[in-house]
Amino acid sequence: MPTILLAGVDLFFRGKLEAVLPGQRFVTADSIDAPDLVICDISRIDPNDVADTYPDVPILGFTSHTDTAGLRRAHEAGFDHVVAKSALEERAVQLVEELSTSVE
Numbered sequence: 001m002p003t004i005l006l007a008g009v010d011l012f013f014r015g016k017l018e019a020v021l022p023g024q025r026f027v028t029a030d031s032i033d034a035p036d037l038v039i040c041d042i043s044r045i046d047p048n049d050v051a052d053t054y055p056d057v058p059i060l061g062f063t064s065h066t067d068t069a070g071l072r073r074a075h076e077a078g079f080d081h082v083v084a085k086s087a088l089e090e091r092a093v094q095l096v097e098e099l100s101t102s103v104e
Helices: 011-020 047-053 068-077 085-101
Strands: 004-007 025-027 035-039 057-062 081-084
Touching: 011 025, 011 085, 025 081, 035 085, 047 057, 047 068, 057 068, 057 085, 068 081, 081 085
Parallel strands: 004 025, 004 035, 035 057, 057 081
Antiparallel strands: none
16 A cells, blocks of 8 residues: 655545545655655646655646646656546546556
């Protein structure tokens, strides 16, 4: 079970992720445990800061489908996956599994 860091994720959406990913361990940036995966809200954080802080950790970024500039910034920062928020809600299990197995 990977440790998933949620960066810039509001409490409401964190609850949704916890519901669709039961049994996963979620932490915030002030945790002492190193994450195995980072999930971040591109509209609330700087993608370059996240990529620079976690260079060896898979990063999954999400934002509104209309935030094309944010999606582009995350791609340019080197995120492993960048998806619309609705796609993350629908495919969270699959995306976390893909990124978790890429580090094993």
